[in-house]
Amino acid sequence: MMPALTRVQAYNSMNLLPIDKIQSDFALAIKTHHLVVQAETGSGKSTRLPLWAKANGKVLVVEPRRVACTALAEYVAQLDNTPLGEGVGYAIRFDAKFKSDTQVIFVTPGIALRWLSDNGLRDFKTIIIDEFHERRWDTDLLLALLKQKNQSNAQNHVQDNTQNHAQDKDSHRIVLTSATFNSQQLSDYLGGQRLISEGRSFPVSVEYLSGNVQAMPEQSHLDTKVRSAVEQALARQPGDILVFLPGRREIAACQSTLQTLTREYPALNIIALHAAETKHNQQQALTTSAAQTRKVVLATNIAETSLTIPGVTIVIDSGLERRTHQRGGRTVLSLQAISQASAEQRKGRAGRTQAGLCLRLYGEFAPLVATTPPELLREDLVEPMLAAASCGEVLGLLSLPSTLPAAALTRARDKLINMQAIDDDGAITEHGKVLSRLPLDTLFAHLITAMPTPVLRCAMVDVACALSQTHRLIQLPNTEGGHKILKQWQAHACDISTLISLMRSHTMPSELQVDSRALVEAKVMANTVRQQLALPAIKDTEPYTFYVSHLNALQQAIAAAMPELVFVRRQKRRQALGNGYSEVSVGRDSRFAEDAEAAIVLDQHIIPAKGTKQNLALATCMSPITLKQMCQWQLGDVSLKRTFIEKGKILVETKRTYAGREIERTQSPPNKALLPFALSELILRNKVFPKVAAQLHADLHAWAIYLNLEKRTDEVPEPGTYLANKLVSLGLETVDDIPLIDAGDLAFDGVPDWQRAAIDEQYPQHLALANLQLKMDYQLDKKTVIMERVAGLRKTDPKRWELPKWQGLKIRYKVASRVVDVR
Numbered sequence: 001m002m003p004a005l006t007r008v009q010a011y012n013s014m015n016l017l018p019i020d021k022i023q024s025d026f027a028l029a030i031k032t033h034h035l036v037v038q039a040e041t042g043s044g045k046s047t048r049l050p051l052w053a054k055a056n057g058k059v060l061v062v063e064p065r066r067v068a069c070t071a072l073a074e075y076v077a078q079l080d081n082t083p084l085g086e087g088v089g090y091a092i093r094f095d096a097k098f099k100s101d102t103q104v105i106f107v108t109p110g111i112a113l114r115w116l117s118d119n120g121l122r123d124f125k126t127i128i129i130d131e132f133h134e135r136r137w138d139t140d141l142l143l144a145l146l147k148q149k150n151q152s153n154a155q156n157h158v159q160d161n162t163q164n165h166a167q168d169k170d171s172h173r174i175v176l177t178s179a180t181f182n183s184q185q186l187s188d189y190l191g192g193q194r195l196i197s198e199g200r201s202f203p204v205s206v207e208y209l210s211g212n213v214q215a216m217p218e219q220s221h222l223d224t225k226v227r228s229a230v231e232q233a234l235a236r237q238p239g240d241i242l243v244f245l246p247g248r249r250e251i252a253a254c255q256s257t258l259q260t261l262t263r264e265y266p267a268l269n270i271i272a273l274h275a276a277e278t279k280h281n282q283q284q285a286l287t288t289s290a291a292q293t294r295k296v297v298l299a300t301n302i303a304e305t306s307l308t309i310p311g312v313t314i315v316i317d318s319g320l321e322r323r324t325h326q327r328g329g330r331t332v333l334s335l336q337a338i339s340q341a342s343a344e345q346r347k348g349r350a351g352r353t354q355a356g357l358c359l360r361l362y363g364e365f366a367p368l369v370a371t372t373p374p375e376l377l378r379e380d381l382v383e384p385m386l387a388a389a390s391c392g393e394v395l396g397l398l399s400l401p402s403t404l405p406a407a408a409l410t411r412a413r414d415k416l417i418n419m420q421a422i423d424d425d426g427a428i429t430e431h432g433k434v435l436s437r438l439p440l441d442t443l444f445a446h447l448i449t450a451m452p453t454p455v456l457r458c459a460m461v462d463v464a465c466a467l468s469q470t471h472r473l474i475q476l477p478n479t480e481g482g483h484k485i486l487k488q489w490q491a492h493a494c495d496i497s498t499l500i501s502l503m504r505s506h507t508m509p510s511e512l513q514v515d516s517r518a519l520v521e522a523k524v525m526a527n528t529v530r531q532q533l534a535l536p537a538i539k540d541t542e543p544y545t546f547y548v549s550h551l552n553a554l555q556q557a558i559a560a561a562m563p564e565l566v567f568v569r570r571q572k573r574r575q576a577l578g579n580g581y582s583e584v585s586v587g588r589d590s591r592f593a594e595d596a597e598a599a600i601v602l603d604q605h606i607i608p609a610k611g612t613k614q615n616l617a618l619a620t621c622m623s624p625i626t627l628k629q630m631c632q633w634q635l636g637d638v639s640l641k642r643t644f645i646e647k648g649k650i651l652v653e654t655k656r657t658y659a660g661r662e663i664e665r666t667q668s669p670p671n672k673a674l675l676p677f678a679l680s681e682l683i684l685r686n687k688v689f690p691k692v693a694a695q696l697h698a699d700l701h702a703w704a705i706y707l708n709l710e711k712r713t714d715e716v717p718e719p720g721t722y723l724a725n726k727l728v729s730l731g732l733e734t735v736d737d738i739p740l741i742d743a744g745d746l747a748f749d750g751v752p753d754w755q756r757a758a759i760d761e762q763y764p765q766h767l768a769l770a771n772l773q774l775k776m777d778y779q780l781d782k783k784t785v786i787m788e789r790v791a792g793l794r795k796t797d798p799k800r801w802e803l804p805k806w807q808g809l810k811i812r813y814k815v816a817s818r819v820v821d822v823r
Contacts, residue, residue, distance in 0.1 A: 043179075121146075324375065505543060
């Protein structure tokens with residue numbers, strides 16, 4: 001919660017904010033132009049512009065993060081002298097405070113996209129997209145959709161001859177704000193006007209704590225490095241300390257290590273600040289420290305922009321962040337060094353109220369990239385493509401600030417078509433509309449809607465919501481005794497069963513470390529989704545004890561909806577499982593048993609592995625299944641292994657393979673689909689219809705010569721393929737049909753009769769010389785014939801005079817590994 005009174009009083013004492021210098025220019029320009037406002041963090045753009053813009057009508061302010069969204073709404077409401085939810089409100093996932101006549105509403109990008117899909121945001125005159133430099137996929141997409149909508153409205157009015165210079169009632173004035181992006185380039189894209197506001201900051205001295213001037217940011221011993229830097233900061237300069245860390249795990253480790261400093265500094269308050277923190281802790285971080293106390297705020301990128309933390313004079317920068325990127329067609333979340341632009345943003349947080357100090361834990365000349373690439377260029381495009389389709393647009397046809405990779409567009413399109421979420425033209429289907437309304441990843445939304453019964457839908461909702469949290473709900477014990485207790489509690493080592501039990505039960509083994517805040521969010525999400533789908537709330541659902549029949553039904557429904565979620569163990573590398581397209585390894589966060597041979601994998605953690613295009617996928621939510629279940633569900637490919645006759649009956653041995661592993665082998669009479677292939681194999685082995693195989697080989701050989709002589713490009717069929725197709729065309733369905741087939745029916749009619757004798761004479765397939773049997777390979781396009789020895793006692797090579805008169809052909813003789821020219 002934003003400490004509004006403290007900040008209002010501070011600003012009132014300074015009378016003006018830096019952004020106030022452009023108020024009149026803003027008020028004039030917004031009447032006729034879209035705007036790009038470039039202003040440093042802390043200049044007041046996030047709080048002043050919404051109140052200025054409401055003079056033209058209702059304002060929607062899009063903030064990238066939930067914490068900033070609610071905090072800014074409360075602060076701007078107090079600037080507006082109205083209760084929160086009256087003149088100024090907010091809407092984030094599962095929480096909203098506004099009325100139909102609220103003039104300024106702060107929302108997250110997901111809410112803005114949903115409202116755009118619902119009614120085109122027709123209630124708003126101005127759309128402000130704040131902190132656009134972060135280049136999230138949802139803000140990039142929102143901007144492109146708004147631009148397209150405004151252009152379409154303008155074209156419609158030109159056709160109707162009703163266009164005038166006033167803003168159309170169905171169009172929006174777009175305002176983009178940020179501190180670091182190329183404002184001129186973006187202004188050209190938007191076709192708008194650029195306004196620049198100089199910031200107000202004090203000088204910040206920068207020091208690098210790494211002994212190597214080219215050392216990149218790194219994670220090793222990070223908590224120890226942070227503790228040392230905090231000690232230096234406390235001794236050198238008054239004021240609060242802001243530490244930038246990559247994620248919640250590192251924040252927890254540093255918080256634990258820094259607690260020892262409170263013995264020497266009793267008035268030191270160490271506070272964590274990230275999206276999953278409680279409102280109380282967020283309020284502590286955003287409130288001015290009491291007299292005689294100092295705070296150390298351990299924050300993620302959430303503190304880089306949007307939120308101003310009062311009292312900060314020292315920044316400690318780890319130089320790290322967690323960021324998604326593409327590797328080998330997969331979206332990978334990994335620890336990476338920040339960009340130069342982010343480093344400058346972080347440094348600037350130390351100079352808001354007085355001269356500051358920035359301590360960087362990496363080298364002065366570390367080769368950081370200039371800017372962070374946009375998310376649309378780094379991530380899978382399934383979610384953006386479905387969001388665009390829900391707004392009536394095709395993602396690949398939109399004019400976006402960055403050109404999208406063609407391969408990523410194709411992958412996303414194929415996935416959504418397979419889910420039947422979009423049609424071949426990219427338009428959203430009725431099923432796609434259902435998926436887009438659910439506050440979940442498209443994959444989970446698709447699985448939920450694919451469940452055949454309400455009981456299974458409830459189960460899938462609970463699993464999906466548990467897996468959709470930023471942080472894992474549970475941590476497994478790291479002792480053998482702890483795992484033994486888990487097995488006593490739930491004998492079937494299934495992560496799906498564990499998660500559903502967690503979502504529906506109040507009693508869990510203490511060995512399972514449960515993240516209570518994440519669990520509360522998961523239950524709120526699950527109840528919201530259940531309500532959307534007319535399913536009972538969690539409290540009204542019977543405890544899902546997961547008898548085998550229930551689990552089997554859920555597993556079968558998941559496999560039917562998305563077969564690619566089924567993985568089978570590799571035969572030699574037991575830790576790895578494949579599905580024919582990708583491979584996963586069993587993660588430490590899964591209860592998957594060593595003796596299980598296959599699994600449904602609902603969640604993976606993708607990390608970079610060795611090599612430039614390799615990934616290591618760790619399966620973190622696995623539900624074990626048997627090979628027998630896979631066969632019952634008709635997964636994998638069935639192929640003919642061999643055909644044989646036993647006691648006068650034709651039998652086939654078939655094998656079923658999945659992801660390169662044989663999972664079943666059976667012997668049985670051939671069914672209708674396999675019978676033509678089985679019979680063709682017996683024919684080629686001369687077990688039935690004697691002499692047909694020899695004649696067929698001769699006919700196909702002659703046909704190949706004929707095509708070559710005639711310079712035709714027809715393909716020569718394989719003998720087995722030809723026979724199988726011929727048998728199908730003859731109506732073979734059961735073994736009782738075999739006596740109705742005559743050997744003559746199987747002949748290959750290719751070479752015209754009047755040419756056949758000449759071809760056989762001039763280009764024989766086999767030759768018999770004295771004590772030597774030869775097989776011919778005619779390569780007429782290369783003007784070559786290769787003779788290969790197949791039998792005979794003769795030790796000397798054949799002579800040219802013994803052979804047919806092959807005019808213009810080079811003759812070669814192959815015996816063992818030796819190939820010689822015949823002269």
